[in-house]
Amino acid sequence: xxxxxxxxxxxxxxxxxxxxxxxxxxxxxxxxxxxxxxxxxxxxxxxxxxxxxxxxxxxxxxxxxxxxxxxxxxxxxxxx
Numbered sequence: 001x002x003x004x005x006x007x008x009x010x011x012x013x014x015x016x017x018x019x020x021x022x023x024x025x026x027x028x029x030x031x032x033x034x035x036x037x038x039x040x041x042x043x044x045x046x047x048x049x050x051x052x053x054x055x056x057x058x059x060x061x062x063x064x065x066x067x068x069x070x071x072x073x074x075x076x077x078x079x080x
Contacts, residue, residue, distance in 0.1 A: 001037060007019070007020050008054050008057060014061075018064070021038075021064075031077040031078065031079055032078075034074070035065045035066075035079050041058060042055065065079065
């Protein structure tokens with residue numbers, strides 16, 4: 001997804017990725033769908049132009065969506 005790629009190339013990737021999550025949610029995408037989108041993106045990163053740091057940012061977002069780390073993203077919605 002282009003939004004995720006652009007966020008990873010921004011000056012503050014983690015903040016930009018958090019904003020992508022919020023933007024997708026505002027457009028009606030459910031938390032489970034957003035989680036799957038980021039998980040699929042993570043799976044597609046291997047062997048491409050992305051770095052280990054990029055992967056770490058995506059993992060951080062996944063953890064935030066699951067409520068494992070703060071700030072929890074879309075905490076009022078279940079992932080299932």
